[in-house]
C-alpha cells in the first residue's frame with residue numbers, strides 16, 4: 001500500500017514555453033523604446049503633432065510593458081479527479097450560487113438550464129446546495145425553477161446513467177441524436193426529450209402570459225402586489241434533500257432579497273453577499289461555486305476537478321480561489337465583435353496564472369468561504385491584523401459589528417472561519433425566518449459587508465475588485481481548465497450590446513484604479529505581488545487607454561488638415577522603426593491567432609473591434625467615472641441581454657447601431673479622416689512651415705478608415721445597420737468645430 005504513505009498528486013503545475021513569443025515581446029519593446037528616444041532627440045525640430053505622438057506612444061509603451069510582464073511566465077494546471085478517492089475520505093460540501101436579475105434580458109429558460117445542469121453534476125447530491133438569487137423578483141422565474149426541479153429529478157439520473165456530457169438539456173437536445181443503439185437508451189432518450197419539451201413549453205407559456213401580480217395565490221402569494229424595486233425578501237425552499245441521500249437531487253433554494261427605493265442594493269455584489277449569508281446560515285459549505293445565470297455546466301466532473309486544486313496543495317494559501325476560464329457557446333464565426341477572448345485566455349490569461357494567479361472573473365469560480373469572510377492565509381500570522389479586520393482574536397461584539405447583528409449568522413461564520421463544515425444538518429424551512437432578516441436591505445448598514453468582508457462594493461466590476469482584495473491579503477489563485485471546458489455562457493451577438501458591456505467593464509475597472517483599493521496601494525501596504533500589481537494595472541487601465549487611442553486616431557487627420565507631420569519622411573532611416581514596429585506587431589498577432597486555431601479573419605476582426613471598443617466604449621467608461629466623481633450621476637450595472645438569437649435576422653455578425661451616444665466618438669474620428677482626404681486631395685491644406693504632411697500620414701489615415709469600416713458602412717446603411725442621423729449630426733458638428741479650431745490656431749502661428 002505505497003499509496004497510503006505518499007498519495008499521488010491531485011494536480012500538476014506545468015510551465016509553458018513560448019520562446020518565439022518572448023522574442024517578439026522583446027523586439028517590440030525595444031522598437032517602442034527606440035521610437036521614444038528618437039522622438040525625444042528630434043522634438044525641437046517638430047511641432048505639436050510630434051509632441052502628441054510622443055505622449056501617445058509613451059502610453060502604448062507602458063501598456064506593452066505591463067502586457068509583456070503579464071505574459072512572461074505562462075503556466076497551466078492539470079487535474080486528476082480520478083485520484084481524489086485515494087487522497088481524501090469524503091468529498092467536502094459545496095454551496096452553489098446562481099444570479100439572475102431580469103426575466104426579459106435573461107430568459108428564465110436559460111437560468112433554468114444552468115440550474116438543471118448544476119443539479120445534475122457528478123458529485124454527491126447531499127454535498128451540494130444550489131441557491132438562486134433573483135434580483136428581478138419574478139414569479140415566472142420562481143415558477144420555472146419549481147417546474148425545473150421536477151424535471152431534474154428525471155434528468156439527473158438519466159445523465160449519470162448514460163454519462164452524458166452536456167448537462168444543460170437545451171444544449172443536449174439541440175445536438176444530434178447520440179449513436180447508441182440500445183433500445184433502452186432510445187426509449188429513455190425520447191422520454192426525456194418529451195419531458196424537456198413539456199417543461200420548455202410550460203415556461204414559455206408562463207413568460208407569455210406574464211403572471212398577473214394581482215391574482216397570485218397559494219405558493220405564489222408572496223409575489224402579489226409587489227414592485228420589482230420595492231418588495232420584502234422572498235425565500236423559498238424549492239426542493240430539500242431531506243434524508244441527505246447522495247443520488248437524490250441537491251437542495252434548491254430561491255431567494256429574492258429585499259429591495260427598497262432608498263436603499264442602495266449594489267447590484268450583483270449585493271446579491272452575492274445575500275447568497276453568502278443565507279447559505280451560511282442554511283448549509284455553510286466551506287466552498288462556494290458561483291455562476292451567472294447563462295453559464296451552464298459543460299464538464300460534469302468540474303466540481304471534482306476544482307477539488308483537486310482546492311484540496312491537493314500542501315498549503316491552502318496556494319489556492320485562495322479556483323477560477324475556470326469564461327468560455328462561450330455558439331459564438332459567431334470569426335468573432336466579429338471581438339468578444340470571445342480565446343487568444344486573451346491563452347496567452348495573457350495563462351501568464352497571469354503564473355504570477356499570483358488568475359483574476360476572479362465573476363462566474364465559474366470556486367471560493368473558500370473563509371476567504372470571502374476576510375481571512376488571511378495561515379503563514380501571514382501576526383501580520384494578519386494589518387491586512388484584515390477578520391483575525392483570530394475577535395470578540396463576539398466585534399464579530400457582530402463586522403458580520404451584522406445576527407447571532408445565528410455570526411455563529412455559522414465563526415465555524416466557517418475555522419474551516420469547519422456544518423456539523424449538524426439543519427431543517428431548511430425552520431431557518432427561513434432568520435434567513436429573511438439577513439437578506440433584508442438594512443442588515444448590512446454599518447457592518448463590514450462590501451468592504452471588509454464579502455463581495456466588494458463600489459465598482460461595476462465587483463469581480464476584479466473582490467479578487468484583488470483576496471490577492472492583497474496574500475492568497476494565490478489557480479486556474480482550472482479541464483477538457484472538456486468547465487462552463488459555457490452566452491456571448492453578445494450584437495454590436496451595441498457588446499459595446500455596452502465593454503463600457504461597464506471600463507467603468508468598473510477605472511473605479512477600482514482611482515479608489516483606495518487600487519493595486520498600487522495593495523502592493524505597497526499589503527501582500528499583492530509587484531508583477532501581479534502590473535497585471536492588475538494591465539486590466540484596470542482599459543478605460544484610460546481610450547484617450548491615447550483617440551488622440552492617435554485623430555493625429556493623421558490633424559496632420560493632413562494642418563499640413564504638419566508626426567512621422568518621418570519615407571527617405572529618413574527612422575522610418576524603419578515605424579515599419580518594423582508595424583510589421584512585427586502584425587506578424588506576432590497573426591501568429592497568436594493561427595496557433596490558437598483561429599483564422600486571419602478572426603485576428604482582423606479582433607484588431608478592428610479593439611480599436612472601436614477603445615475609442616467608443618472605453619471612452620464612455622471614462623466619462624461615466626468622471627461624472628461620478630463630479631457627483632452628477634452614479635455608475636450603474638447595465639445587464640447584458642442574454643439571448644439575441646432572433647435579433648439580427650439572418651445577417652449575424654454585421655455591425656448594428658442604435659441612438660446611443662456611444663457611437664459619436666467613432667463617427668467623429670471617421671468624419672475627420674474623410675474631411676482630411678477632401679482637404680488633402682482638394683488642395684485645401686494650410687501652407688506648411690517646413691514639416692509638411694506626407695505619404696505616412698495619408699497611409700495612417702487610410703488605415704484608420706479601414707479599422708472603422710463598419711462605421712463607413714453605417715454612414716450609408718439603413719435602419720439598424722445605419723448610424724442614426726442624430727449621431728451623424730453631432731459628429732459632423734464636432735468635426736467641423738475641430739477643423740475650425742485647428743486651422744484657425746495654426747493660421748495664428750504662421
Ligand SMILES: O=c1ccn([C@@H]2O[C@H](COP(=O)(O)OP(=O)(O)O[C@H]3O[C@H](CO)[C@@H](O)[C@H](O)[C@H]3O)[C@@H](O)[C@H]2O)c(=O)[nH]1
Pocket residue numbers: 099100101102106133135266267268271291292293294361362363460461462463501504505508637638639640641
Ligand atoms: O443587479 C444585478 C445585476 C446583475 N446581476 C447578475 O450578474 C450577472 C452578470 O451580469 P451580466 O449582465 O451577464 O454581465 P456580464 O458583463 O456578462 O458579466 C461579466 O462581468 C461582470 C462584472 O461586470 C461579472 O460580474 C460577471 O460575472 C461577468 O460574467 C448575471 O447573472 C446577472 O443576473 C445581478 O444579480 N444583479
Ligand SMILES: [Mn+2]
Pocket residue numbers: 292294489490640
Ligand atoms: Mn454575462
